[in-house]
Amino acid sequence: MSAVGSCYHVGNVSMTFIEAKRYCREHGSNLIHIDSAQENNYLKNYALRHTYEMLWIGLTDLMAESHYMWIDDNTEAQFTDWAQGQPNGGYEDCILLYNKDSYRWHDYPCEGRWYPVCETIPSHVALVG
Numbered sequence: 001m002s003a004v005g006s007c008y009h010v011g012n013v014s015m016t017f018i019e020a021k022r023y024c025r026e027h028g029s030n031l032i033h034i035d036s037a038q039e040n041n042y043l044k045n046y047a048l049r050h051t052y053e054m055l056w057i058g059l060t061d062l063m064a065e066s067h068y069m070w071i072d073d074n075t076e077a078q079f080t081d082w083a084q085g086q087p088n089g090g091y092e093d094c095i096l097l098y099n100k101d102s103y104r105w106h107d108y109p110c111e112g113r114w115y116p117v118c119e120t121i122p123s124h125v126a127l128v129g
């Protein structure tokens with residue numbers, strides 16, 4: 001799938017957040033950085049169509065409690081789509097799209113095993129040949 005200039009890839013194996021981060025790196029990408037409502041809606045619609053369970057995105061407050069940072073560029077999230085009552089913090093440091101909340105965002109324990117959404121930004125890809 002592709003939108004707003006990026007290409008996306010959803011892993012078909014469930015894994016922890018750290019494994020998901022590594023999985024995307026191995027595929028020349030990063031866990032998705034959701035910049036806008038447009039990109040968020042695109043992913044939510046995709047998840048609905050494919051009836052995914054929960055999907056890891058590249059957002060976490062592992063580095064600084066209550067500061068939600070995108071792992072691709074270490075910037076704090078501007079656009080967010082938290083579900084009601086989220087984030088509720090504690091040891092829930094990794095963010096996912098929560099299927100039972102119409103894929104709005106929840107913080108969740110990083111050891112949960114869910115599916116990674118990887119994003120490749122074409123301008124960051126070195127063209128060969």
Ligand SMILES: [Ca+2]
Nearest residue numbers: 033034035039
């Ligand atoms: Ca993006």
Ligand SMILES: [Ca+2]
Nearest residue numbers: 088092107108
């Ligand atoms: Ca939570």
